[in-house]
Amino acid sequence: MIRTGLAYHAPESTREACALLADHGDGAAVLGGGTMLLPAMGRGEKTHDHVVDLRHLGLDGVTVTDDLVEIGARTTYSTLLEHELDGVAGLFTLAAGGITGGPQVRNQGTVGGSASYANPASDMPGVLVATGARLVLEGPNGTREVPAADFYTGAFETVRRPDEFLSVIRLARRPAQVGYYKVKLSESSWPIATASAQVQVEDGRVVSGTVTLGGVCARPFTVDVTALLDESGNFRGADRELDELVDGQIEDPWHDELAPGRYRRQIAGVAARRALHHTTQGGER
Numbered sequence: 001m002i003r004t005g006l007a008y009h010a011p012e013s014t015r016e017a018c019a020l021l022a023d024h025g026d027g028a029a030v031l032g033g034g035t036m037l038l039p040a041m042g043r044g045e046k047t048h049d050h051v052v053d054l055r056h057l058g059l060d061g062v063t064v065t066d067d068l069v070e071i072g073a074r075t076t077y078s079t080l081l082e083h084e085l086d087g088v089a090g091l092f093t094l095a096a097g098g099i100t101g102g103p104q105v106r107n108q109g110t111v112g113g114s115a116s117y118a119n120p121a122s123d124m125p126g127v128l129v130a131t132g133a134r135l136v137l138e139g140p141n142g143t144r145e146v147p148a149a150d151f152y153t154g155a156f157e158t159v160r161r162p163d164e165f166l167s168v169i170r171l172a173r174r175p176a177q178v179g180y181y182k183v184k185l186s187e188s189s190w191p192i193a194t195a196s197a198q199v200q201v202e203d204g205r206v207v208s209g210t211v212t213l214g215g216v217c218a219r220p221f222t223v224d225v226t227a228l229l230d231e232s233g234n235f236r237g238a239d240r241e242l243d244e245l246v247d248g249q250i251e252d253p254w255h256d257e258l259a260p261g262r263y264r265r266q267i268a269g270v271a272a273r274r275a276l277h278h279t280t281q282g283g284e285r
């Protein structure tokens with residue numbers, strides 16, 4: 001139960017929303033689906049006097065054009081799954097399909113909420129970085145677009161200022177074969193590590209690829225694995241090299257109640273390998 005007094009706002013325009021956030025600063029929280037925010041406020045871990053609900057700003061839904069995919073910040077996982085996203089954007093579908101918590105979380109939790117919360121162990125930060133998404137932030141001085149790789153500054157930290165909110169996630173439509181794998185303790189657990197892989201295929205042969213690891217460090221990071229391809233265009237036989245490539249990027253592994261940093265370091269290469277395998281074969285290896 002939230003025991004403090006709380007003012008609820010549902011602004012009708014971007015300008016009104018930004019003015020509320022600017023007026024109340026850290027005292028205000030943007031409300032997405034509330035699946036993280038409200039329980040945290042109930043436990044007293046977060047205290048805000050105002051919540052600003054974006055429900056009237058038309059930020060629900062996915063738009064696909066010839067060149068772009070735009071995902072409104074209030075798009076739920078369930079809505080995301082109603083769209084057949086292709087190419088690199090297919091990573092959103094793969095990740096959304098594996099979110100735990102049942103229909104309540106998939107129908108209520110939003111992509112923008114997960115992106116903004118910036119929990120290293122969430123699925124979305126890694127997918128946003130992997131897809132080269134740009135996050136559109138609305139503030140009192142206008143709109144700015146930040147590449148996902150620059151959006152995350154640390155665990156639970158982003159470049160979003162208190163008077164800004166995330167409105168849209170925008171990405172270029174790019175052809176790729178994608179694969180996703182996450183390590184978790186049990187079927188219903190949160191991820192410990194996620195791997196978002198994408199490969200480019202020409203004439204039936206893989207010619208390049210990357211894997212983005214989430215949950216392993218405070219911020220997602222991407223490893224270019226193109227150099228590990230053999231002459232036939234596959235990654236077979238490159239397991240140790242892949243482990244080394246991934247490990248070389250892990251300076252300070254993330255740790256939380258799910259797993260210590262040394263475990264995350266150890267399983268990062270395995271997650272990367274399985275996601276890469278998924279790009280061409282589907283399933284696990």
Ligand SMILES: Cc1cc2nc3c(=O)[nH]c(=O)nc-3n(C[C@H](O)[C@H](O)[C@H](O)COP(=O)(O)OP(=O)(O)OC[C@H]3O[C@@H](n4cnc5c(N)ncnc54)[C@H](O)[C@@H]3O)c2cc1C
Pocket residue numbers: 029030031032033034035036037038054073074098099100101105108109110111112113114115116117121122123124160164165166167189190191
């Ligand atoms: C039982 C359960 C299981 C879960 N399983 C998984 C899982 O397997 N994988 C996973 O990744 N996640 C999982 N989650 C987390 C889930 O993904 C998040 O709860 C959800 O996506 C957060 O979205 P929300 O809209 O509810 O955010 P909210 O709770 O509304 O907000 C979260 C934070 O983001 C801020 N915020 C929200 N929207 C915006 C915006 N547009 N602009 C700026 N700031 C904003 C809020 O102020 C708050 O700080 C689980 C959660 C639960 C409860």
